[in-house]
Amino acid sequence: MYVCATSSTPIAAALILKGLNPGAALVFLLAGPATNAATMNIVKNIFNTRALIIYLSMIAICSLAMGFLLDWIYVLSGIQASATIGQASEIIPYPAQLAGALILTLLMAWNGISGMRHLPGQAPAS
Numbered sequence: 001m002y003v004c005a006t007s008s009t010p011i012a013a014a015l016i017l018k019g020l021n022p023g024a025a026l027v028f029l030l031a032g033p034a035t036n037a038a039t040m041n042i043v044k045n046i047f048n049t050r051a052l053i054i055y056l057s058m059i060a061i062c063s064l065a066m067g068f069l070l071d072w073i074y075v076l077s078g079i080q081a082s083a084t085i086g087q088a089s090e091i092i093p094y095p096a097q098l099a100g101a102l103i104l105t106l107l108m109a110w111n112g113i114s115g116m117r118h119l120p121g122q123a124p125a126s
Contacts, residue, residue: 023067
């Protein structure tokens with residue numbers, strides 16, 4: 001089934017709400033956009049049929065492995081995917097949320113400061 005990366009996320013969320021397990025949804029998210037006809041045609045034309053077979057095999061193996069791993073994580077943590085849609089902030093403890101927000105803020109500030117040193121049209125600082 002052809003699906004682009006943008007549309008696959010809401011489709012996967014709807015499928016999880018209908019009862020699909022999270023691992024299968026992850027396989028759909030990983031393999032769907034990577035196996036569209038345009039991508040496969042380009043891989044085959046630029047490389048060869050052998051490269052296309054390797055490409056498709058690796059997509060299948062890696063996406064299935066990640067799907068099984070995600071299902072295993074859900075089983076170990078005792079989380080039901082349908083019960084957590086839209087409530088992810090309640091799963092992650094507040095200190096972890098705060099730490100993540102602070103790290104993200106620091107990284108954005110550091111990127112902004114380092115980007116200002118190399119503005120277009122200015123000579124680099126010596």
